[in-house]
Each structure stands twice: as C-alpha cells, then as structure tokens.
Amino acid sequence: MGMKDAEFCADNSFTGNRRIKSWLRFFLFFAAIILLLALSMLIGPSGIGIPDSHSFSGSAIMSLRFSRLLMGMMTGAALSASGVVFQALLRNPLAEPYVLGVSGGAGLGATISILAGSGLFVSFGLPVVAFLSAVLTLMVVYGIASQGSSGHPSVYSLILSGVIVSSICSSVIMFLVSTASVEGMHNVIWWMLGSLQPVSYSQQLLSAVLIIGGLSGIWLLSPRLNALALGREVAHYQGLHADLLLVVGLLFATLLAATAVSLSGMIGFVGLIVPHVMRAFIGPDNRKLVPFAALGGGTFLVVCDALARTLLAPVEIPVGVVTALAGGPFFLIILQRRMKQAWIA
Amino acid sequence: MEQNALTFRNVSSGYKHRKVLDNVSFTIGTGEFVSLIGPNGCGKSTLLKTAAALLKPLSGVAELFGRDVHCIKPALRASLLGVVPQKIESPMAFTVGQIVMNGRISSMGRWGIPSSLDQDLVERSMIYTDVLGLRERYFTELSGGEQQRVALAMVLAQDPKIIMLDESISHLDINHRQEVLQILMNLNREKQMTILLVSHDLTLSASISDRFLLMDSGKLIKTGTPAEVLQPRVLSTVYNCNLRVQQDPYTGYLQVSGAVDSLHRRKKLNRSIHVIAGGGCGIELYRRLLIEGYEVTTGVLNRLDSDAEAARALNIKAVLEQPFSPVGNDAIAEALQMIDNADAVILSQVPFGSGNLVNLELASKALKRGKTVLLAKGIADRDYTDGRAALKLVTGLLKDGALGWESMQELMLQLSNTLTTDFDDQ
Numbered sequence: 094m095g096m097k098d099a100e101f102c103a104d105n106s107f108t109g110n111r112r113i114k115s116w117l118r119f120f121l122f123f124a125a126i127i128l129l130l131a132l133s134m135l136i137g138p139s140g141i142g143i144p145d146s147h148s149f150s151g152s153a154i155m156s157l158r159f160s161r162l163l164m165g166m167m168t169g170a171a172l173s174a175s176g177v178v179f180q181a182l183l184r185n186p187l188a189e190p191y192v193l194g195v196s197g198g199a200g201l202g203a204t205i206s207i208l209a210g211s212g213l214f215v216s217f218g219l220p221v222v223a224f225l226s227a228v229l230t231l232m233v234v235y236g237i238a239s240q241g242s243s244g245h246p247s248v249y250s251l252i253l254s255g256v257i258v259s260s261i262c263s264s265v266i267m268f269l270v271s272t273a274s275v276e277g278m279h280n281v282i283w284w285m286l287g288s289l290q291p292v293s294y295s296q297q298l299l300s301a302v303l304i305i306g307g308l309s310g311i312w313l314l315s316p317r318l319n320a321l322a323l324g325r326e327v328a329h330y331q332g333l334h335a336d337l338l339l340v341v342g343l344l345f346a347t348l349l350a351a352t353a354v355s356l357s358g359m360i361g362f363v364g365l366i367v368p369h370v371m372r373a374f375i376g377p378d379n380r381k382l383v384p385f386a387a388l389g390g391g392t393f394l395v396v397c398d399a400l401a402r403t404l405l406a407p408v409e410i411p412v413g414v415v416t417a418l419a420g421g422p423f424f425l426i427i428l429q430r431r432m433k434q435a436w437i438a
Numbered sequence: 439m440e441q442n443a444l445t446f447r448n449v450s451s452g453y454k455h456r457k458v459l460d461n462v463s464f465t466i467g468t469g470e471f472v473s474l475i476g477p478n479g480c481g482k483s484t485l486l487k488t489a490a491a492l493l494k495p496l497s498g499v500a501e502l503f504g505r506d507v508h509c510i511k512p513a514l515r516a517s518l519l520g521v522v523p524q525k526i527e528s529p530m531a532f533t534v535g536q537i538v539m540n541g542r543i544s545s546m547g548r549w550g551i552p553s554s555l556d557q558d559l560v561e562r563s564m565i566y567t568d569v570l571g572l573r574e575r576y577f578t579e580l581s582g583g584e585q586q587r588v589a590l591a592m593v594l595a596q597d598p599k600i601i602m603l604d605e606s607i608s609h610l611d612i613n614h615r616q617e618v619l620q621i622l623m624n625l626n627r628e629k630q631m632t633i634l635l636v637s638h639d640l641t642l643s644a645s646i647s648d649r650f651l652l653m654d655s656g657k658l659i660k661t662g663t664p665a666e667v668l669q670p671r672v673l674s675t676v677y678n679c680n681l682r683v684q685q686d687p688y689t690g691y692l693q694v695s696g697a698v699d700s701l702h703r704r705k706k707l708n709r710s711i712h713v714i715a716g717g718g719c720g721i722e723l724y725r726r727l728l729i730e731g732y733e734v735t736t737g738v739l740n741r742l743d744s745d746a747e748a749a750r751a752l753n754i755k756a757v758l759e760q761p762f763s764p765v766g767n768d769a770i771a772e773a774l775q776m777i778d779n780a781d782a783v784i785l786s787q788v789p790f791g792s793g794n795l796v797n798l799e800l801a802s803k804a805l806k807r808g809k810t811v812l813l814a815k816g817i818a819d820r821d822y823t824d825g826r827a828a829l830k831l832v833t834g835l836l837k838d839g840a841l842g843w844e845s846m847q848e849l850m851l852q853l854s855n856t857l858t859t860d861f862d863d864q
Contacts, residue, residue, distance in 0.1 A: 184529050316550025319536070320543045323526050329492050330523070331596070332516025332544030377530035380550055433576070434531045 118374065122385070126392045133165075133399035134158050138406035161402075163297070164289040164356065165395035165412075169363055171304045171353035173371075173390020176364035177382055178311055178346040181318045182339055183248045186436045189365040190350035193255035197262030198230025199223040199351035200285070200359055204266050207284060208277045220300055223355035227347050234258050245325065287358040287413035289398045300356045307349040308387055314342055315379040322377065362416045363390050366424045373431035393420065442504065443468045443600050443632040444489055449498035451488040452656075457496060458484040460656040466649075468503075468599075469630040471623070473643035475667075476653035477677055482636045483524070485653070486602050489634075490521050502600070513544040520598035522606040526589050528577045534588050535573040538564055541595030556595075563594035566621050568614070582609040590618060594625075600632040601625075608638065619646055640694035644668055652676060668692050674847050709857050710735065712773075712780035712804070714797045716788040720745040723786050724752055726846055730854075735776040738769045738797060765796040773800055781857055782810040784849070789820040790828035798831050801840070810856045811840040812849060 135142060137158055144151035172190065179188040190196040206222040237254040238246035270281050291297065317338055320328045328335040350364065367390040368382070375381050397415040404410060428435055444466040452458035458481045466472050474482050487493045488500050491507040500507050502518050510518070520541075528537065541563070542556040552560070564570045567587045572580065577588060586606050593601060601622070607615050623646060625631040637643045643650070643664070650667035652660040654676045660667050673681045673694065684693045710733035713723055720736060721744070727734045737757025739746040749756040757773045759765050777783055783804040790798055805811045813832055821828040836842060841856070843849040 181530075186529070313548065316546065316548070317543065319532075319550070320540045322530055322532060323528055323537070323540060326487075326492060326523060327526055327540075329512070330490055330516065330519075330521040330593075331540055332513040334512055372530070377532055378536065436530060 122374075122389075126388055129392050129396050130162065133162060133395050136399050136403045138402050138409070141403075157291070160291040160297075161289050161398055162395050163301075164291055165398045166391035167297075167300060167304050168289065168353045168357040168360065169367075169391035169394030170308065170387035171349040171356075172360065172364040173367040173393075174308055174311055174383055174387045175346040175349040175353070176368040176390075177371075177379065177386045178314075178318065178342050178349075179364075180368055181322060181379055182342045182346070183251060184322060184324065185248045185252065186369065187252060187365075188248075189368075190346070190354075191259065191361060191364065192252055194230045194234045194257075194259035194262060195227045195255075195347050195350045196354050196359060196364075197259035197266075199227035199354040201230075201262045201266055202226025202351075203284070203355050204269055204281050207280050208269060208273050219296060220303055220352050220355040224303075224348055224351040227351035227354075228344065230258060230262065231343060231347055284358045286411040287360040288409075289357055289394070289412055292356060296356070300352050303348060303352045307345050307352070308383070310345040311342070311349070312380075312383050314338065314345070315383045318342065318379040319377075322379075357412075360394070360413045360416060362413070362420060363394055366420065367393055369435045370424050370427055373427060373435035376434065441468055442466065443470070443502070444634070445499075445501040445504070446485075446489075447499045447501070449488060449495045449500055451484060451493050451495045451498075453493075458656050459488060459495075461498070462653075462656075462658045463498075464651060464658055464661055466600075466632060466634060468632055469626065470648050471626050471633045471646060472635070472649045472651060473647040474634060474636045474651045474653065475638070475640060475643065476659075480653045481656040482653060483604055484656075486521060486604055486634070486636065489602065490519060491515060516544045516596050516598070518598055519600045519602065520593035520596045522586075522589050522593045522601065522603045524604045524606065526585065531576050531578070533573065534569055534575055534577055534580070535560075535564075537577045537588055538569070538591045538595055541592040559597055560591075560595045563591040566594060567591040568617065583611055583614060586610060587614060587618065590621075598631075600634065602634040602636075604636045605638065607635075615642075622646075640668060640673075641692070644694065645689070645691040664692050668694055675845050678845075678847055680847075709733065709782075710780045711853070712736065712777050712783045713786060714783065714788065714801060715739065715745045715786040716743055716794060716797070718744040718748075719786045719788050721748045722846065723784060724748060724754060726850065727784075728752060728754075730850060732853075735780060737773045737776065738765045738794075738800070764793050770796060770800065774803065777804045777809060778807065780804075780809065782812065782853060784843075784853075785811070785813045787814040787816070787820065789822055790817075791822040792824065795823055795827060795831075798828055802831060802835055802838075805835060805838055805840055811835065812843050812852060813840050815842045815844050 137154065139154050144154045176189045179190065179193060180186060182188070202222045202225065203219055206219055234251065234255045235246060237258070238250040266285070270278055273281065317328075317333055320331050320333055321335065321338060325335045325339065328338065353360070368386050371382060371386040371389050375385055394412070394416065397419060398412045400419060401410040401412045401415045442465050446462050446464050449462050450457060450459055462485065474485065476482055484493065488495055489502075489507065491510070494508060502510060502515065507515065538560050539552065539556075542552055542560060543550070546552055546556060561570075564573065567590050569584065569587050569591050572584060572588070577585065580588065586609050590606065607618055610618060619642070622633050622635070626633050635643065635647070647664060650662060650664055651658060652667050652672070659676060660672060668683050670681055670683050673683070679696065682695050684695070685691070686693050711727055713720055713727070713734060713736040715723065715736055716739055724734055724736070735755045736745070736749050738759050739749065739756055740761050740763070741758050742761045746756060746758060755776065757769050757776065759769045777800065783801055785798070785801055788794070788797070801811055801813070813835060817832045818829055841852055843852060
C-alpha cells in the first residue's frame with residue numbers, strides 16, 4: 094500500500110531523476126530495516142551469532158529473542174505512529190503522548206492496576222485500564238484547555254495543561270509507589286523503567302490486536318490528516334468533519350500510546366523524535382508517514398533493545414536509557430541536516 | 439437550482455460570550471459579484487464563518503441555494519462554497535502541489551488517491567492563479583502574496599459555485615491583484631460563479647462589484663449598488679472619518695479617498711477644549727481630540743473613575759474630586775478656571791445624577807461666559823436626577839445657543855467649523 098501511495102506522489106511531483114532517487118530511498122529504507130531486524134536477532138547477552146537450534150537452550154534463546162523483537166516492534170510502532178498523529182492534529186512539533194499527559198495518565202492507571210490486581214487481571218486488564226485512564230486524562234487536559242476559549246482550545250493551552258496534568262499524574266504514581274508494599278514497589282518500578290521483557294502471552298495477543306487496530310485506524314484517517322495540517326478552519330472549508338476528525342484521531346493516537354505504555358512501561362523519545370526523522374526523509378504526507386514511522390519506530394526500538402541487552406551483559410540497561418543516549422546524537426545529526434523537511438515553521 | 443446563492447434570514451451569530459452579528463438579513467443572487475465592506479472588527483469575518491457553517495447562528499438561518507447550511511453535508515458544502523481565508527499556515531513542509539490538492543480532499547476516495555478529474559482541476563486552477571511554477575516549492579517559504587494565490591488555487595480546485603474571499607487580495611502586488619480580480623470576474627461572467635469579496639479597498643471594489651454590503655458593529659447598515667452605498671455621509675459615519683467620493687473622469691467608476699487635506703493640517707491647533715465626562719464615556723473623546731491636535735482639559739471627575747485614569751495616562755489636565763463624593767466648591771472653582779482658558783466645552787454622553795449635576799451647571803456657566811458648548815444628544819435616557827433636573831438644564835442650554843452632537847464625526851466637524859469662524863473673527 095505504501096508503495097502505491099509513493100507511486101501517486103511520484104506521478105504528481107517527481108520527474109525522471111528525482112523519481113528514481115525516491116524509489117532508491119524507499120528500497121534502501123526497507124533493506125536497512127530487514128538488515129537491522131536480522132542483526133538484532135543475532136545478538137544478545139548469550140553472545141553473538143545463531144545459537145544451536147537443536148539444543149534446548151539454543152531454541153529457547155532464539156524464541157526469547159524473537160518475542161523481544163515482537164515486543165519492540167509493537168511498542169515502537171505504536172509510540173511513533175501516535176506521535177505522528179499528535180503532531181499532525183495539533184500542528185505542533187512538540188506534541189507527543191508524554192507532553193499531552195496521555196502517557197502519564199496511562200501510567201497512573203497501569204500503576205494502580207499493578208498494585209491492586211492479581212496475575213490474570215493484570216495481564217488482560219492492563220491495556221484496557223491504561224487506555225481508559227489515558228482517555229480520561231486526555232479529556233481532563235482538553236477540558237482545562239478549553240476553559241475561556243470558544244470551544245476550541247489553542248494548541249498552546251493544550252500543551253500547557255497537558256504538561257501540568259502529566260506532572261500531577263507522575264506525582265501520584267510516586268506517592269502510590271512510596272506507600273506500596275515492597276513487592277508491589279518492585280513490580281511498578283521495574284515496569285516504569287521501561288523494558289521489553291516479554292509479558293504474558295494473553296497480554297501480548299491483546300496488545301497486538303489493539304495496536305494493529307489503532308494503526309489501521311490512523312492510516313485510514315491519514316489522507317484527511319493532511320488537510321488538517323492547514324488548520325481546523327481550512328479543513329472545514331474543504332468539506333471535512335474537522336472536529337470529528339480531531340476527536341477520532343486523538344482517540345486512536347491515545348489507544349496506541351496507552352497500549353505501548355501498558356506493554357513496555359514508560360519509554361520516552363521514540364514518540365517525539367522518530368516522527369520528525371521520518372518526516373525529514375519522506376516528507377509530511379501522512380499517508381506515507383504513518384506506515385513508515387511505524388516501521389521505523391519499531392525497528393529503532395528493537396535495535397536499541399538489542400544493544401541494551403548486549404552492551405553490559407549480563408547486566409541489562411533499561412531500553413529507555415539507550416533510546417535517548419544512542420538515538421539522541423544520531424537523530425540530532427540527521428535533523429540538523431534536514432530540519433526544513435522535518436518541520437518548517 | 440435555486441436563484442439565490444446565499445441568504446441570511448435574521449441571523450445573529452458569534453462566540454460563547456460575545457455576539458458579533460446582530461440580526462443580519464440579506465440575499466445574494468446566483469452570479470452576483472458582491473463586496474462586503476465595513477471597518478475592522480465589524481463582523482465581516484464572522485459573517486463569512488457563519489455562511490460556511492463554521493459558526494452556528496444563535497438565531498436565524500443562513501441558507502446556501504435555499505438550504506440551511508448546517509443541514510448540508512460537508513463534502514457537498516465544499517462543492518458549493520469555497521472560502522479563501524485571510525491567511526493559511528502550514529507548519530510542515532508540504533509543497534504547493536500538495537496544498538492545492540487539498541481542495542479535492544472531500545471528493546477523493548478513502549485513500550486520497552486523486553482521479554484524473556481531480557488532477558485536471560488542480561492543474562487548471564494552478565495555471566489560472568499562476569502558481570504552477572511554484573509546484574515543488576515549500577508552501578511556507580513563499581511570500582505572502584504567493585501564498586494567497588496558492589490558497590485561491592486550492593479553493594478554485596474545489597470547483598465551487600460561490601467563492602468568498604476574506605481580504606485575500608490585500609497582500610497581492612498590483613500586477614497579480616489585477617490578474618486575480620480578472621480571474622474572479624471571468625469566473626463570475628462565464629461560469630455564473632457568485633463572488634463575495636471582503637475588501638478594504640473601496641475604490642477597487644467599486645469598479646468590479648455589482649453590489650455592496652456595508653456593515654458596522656455587527657449590523658448590516660446598507661446594501662445597494664456602489665453608487666447607493668458609497669456616499670460620503672454614510673461612509674463617514676461608519677468609518678468615523680472624513681471620506682471623499684469622486685467619479686473617475688475617464689472610467690466613470692467611483693473613487694473613495696480619505697480627505698487628505700485634513701491630514702496635512704494636523705499640527706498643534708492652539709485651541710483648547712474642556713471635556714465634561716465620567717464613567718468611561720470620555721475616553722474616545724479624549725483620543726479623537728488629541729489626534730485632531732486640540733489641547734484638552736477635563737473635569738470635574740472623581741478619582742478612580744476610568745475617565746480620570748485615562749486622563750492621567752494621556753497627560754490631560756483634570757480637576758479631580760475624592761472618590762464617590764459630591765463635587766466640592768474648590769473643584770468647581772478650579773474647573774471654572776479651566777473653562778475660562780478653553781475655547782469650547784464638550785459634554786460627553788455621561789449620565790447625570792445628583793452627585794455630578796454640578797458638571798452640567800458648569801456647562802451652563804460656560805455658555806454664559808460666551809464659550810461654545812456642545813452637548814451630546816439623548817440626555818433624557820441618561821437623566822437619573824430627581825425631578826429630571828438635568829433634562830431641564832439641557833433643554834435650557836440648547837435654547838440659549840448650545841449645540842447638540844450625536845456622532846463623533848459630526849462633533850469634530852462642528853468643532854472645526856465654529857472654532858475656525860471664531861478665529862476668522864478675531
């Protein structure tokens with residue numbers, strides 16, 4: 094599908110040389126993704142290379158690596174795609190799940206259910222609780238930001254109230270953790286640090302369903318997100334249900350972010366930076382950006398996780414540390430060169 | 439199709455806490471070229487937003503081709519009505535081609551893949567507006583005028599029956615402005631496209647419009663042909679300044695210009711005016727008098743009164759009394775001193791009660807001392823004194839030769855007339 098869209102764009106705006114160049118770029122992108130995913134299957138705390146698949150330990154290692162790869166793909170894709178949508182809807186380069194309080198709200202819901210719940214409830218209910226509390230948080234943020242405006246909050250008041258609500262959420266999480274039992278505290282902190290430690294099979298399955306649903310929903314909206322990039326008013330004049338589009342888009346993006354948080358904890362950076370970097374390479378057209386950012390974000394997180402497991406083996410570095418420490422400088426260099434394509438105003 | 443393109447029936451509209459449009463009714467026929475004019479903030483943009491169903495009327499109905507705009511499906515509405523906003527912004531690096539393609543967004547399928555009709559319409563509107571060469575450029579990097587042409591191309595790509603332009607041609611250079619107007623006139627003539635142009639260039643609008651809608655403070659003041667609406671008396675009240683309307687000797691079109699000679703004269707007039715105000719009704723008077731170049735004094739005002747604050751901020755000499763107290767003798771004496779030094783005394787639209795009736799007596803003393811006194815009309819509605827004392831006083835004053843005024847424009851005219859005559863006499 095992504096290819097088909099690319100073709101349209103090529104017809105429309107590229108000619109000759111540039112067309113070949115853009116095809117070459119897509120080819121390189123996919124090749125890099127396959128290569129990186131394969132590489133990350135080959136490294137781990139047990140060493141580099143393919144372990145003997147006939148031995149019991151060897152096949153266990155491979156299946157562990159594979160399920161971490163799936164966890165990384167799901168989490169990274171969800172975070173990065175939700176960042177794309179938040180940025181497109183709010184037309185602001187700072188918009189992402191953390192800034193709007195969505196991650197904080199999901200985190201608070203997840204903390205409560207980890208502290209209160211038992212095994213089965215946690216594994217199955219966690220994504221649902223996280224989503225509901227994230228939606229609730231978003232509604233609070235939206236409500237606060239709408240005060241005094243004529244129904245439509247400005248982007249700045251949304252971000253301001255998002256940051257405030259987000260920090261309230263994290264304070265409540267701190268408080269809950271500090272009063273929890275030792276075991277509960279251990280569970281929550283382990284989860285909060287962010288890790289791609291595979292969760293139960295049932296939770297993985299549910300999360301996969303939610304994330305695939307969210308990504309498809311966003312992709313269906315993506316042509317309309319382009320029109321919304323000129324503002325709600327212009328989108329309305331062009332014949333779109335602009336307000337409905339905004340609400341549905343926010344809900345899908347929140348679903349993705351909350352599922353990612355419930356799956357892997359608080360992993361920052363991916364939802365903010367990956368969308369910008371992908372936009373720098375393939376442009377702001379959301380029809381292409383959504384699938385590419387999802388692929389790119391997933392792969393980025395998988396690679397970071399492979400590094401996190403291997404670098405100081407047998408000690409595992411929290412993957413959130415690697416995303417920022419390793420990814421930060423790399424992406425900064427890219428953005429410095431192509432800032433204009435990433436975000437122009 | 440219904441004959442009337444756009445109809446407003448008793449529409450009041452606005453925002454949560456602020457009503458902007460006040461009971462507006464009008465009709466624009468299919469194929470008309472109409473200019474919507476009026477001062478800043480009079481509700482022109484709100485009218486457009488209401489017509490485009492972006493704002494829901496508080497009361498009344500806005501109709502597109504005979505149907506309530508709020509009942510028309512958005513995609514259909516976009517094929518009937520296109521709006522070129524004052525400014526569009528794209529923070530992301532969309533190219534001009536991508537921006538113009540947005541005009542077809544509601545008619546493209548779910549995947550946003552344009553048909554050949556979509557492609558053709560986009561291509562044609564880009565050629566019309568001379569932006570085809572800019573196709574690969576980033577929209578945000580264009581100049582203001584180029585952006586406006588792209589915005590127009592985007593709206594033309596919608597292929598609407600009505601186009602509303604919200605001051606969208608103001609940033610164009612003279613060459614492209616002529617071109618864009620020519621495009622609009624061609625569409626108007628050949629395709630019967632209805633055009634509603636919000637404009638501040640009255641002369642330009644007069645040369646191209648069939649009809650004018652003149653708005654002021656949310657109300658529709660006058661509609662009619664350019665000749666009917668562009669009358670100095672009507673415009674001067676609405677725009678609150680001196681305007682001149684002339685006919686171009688070659689083309690016969692009407693030309694509206696600010697009376698430039700009155701601008702050149704603005705130097706210190708060496709004329710002093712004493713203003714009797716209170717409760718905030720003096721602020722606009724102070725502003726206008728200072729702009730016109732008069733020396734201004736004011737009083738008696740109570741401290742903390744908003745007029746007193748304004749006088750202090752504007753460096754106007756004022757006689758002040760304690761807050762919430764009746765005016766004492768010292769203050770009266772001081773005010774009389776000021777009146778003696780003044781050439782004229784103006785009474786603003788201040789309400790009178792027992793506490794400030796003294797101010798009105800000051801005016802009558804001024805008249806006795808041979809000063810020109812100008813009274814705001816409509817005192818009956820502002821008289822809160824026992825036994826209508828203020829009304830009686832004012833009636834007496836008018837009989838004794840005080841002048842009445844209603845609009846700021848009228849007041850300024852009277853002032854310059856009487857004071858210049860005085861000057862000639864001396």
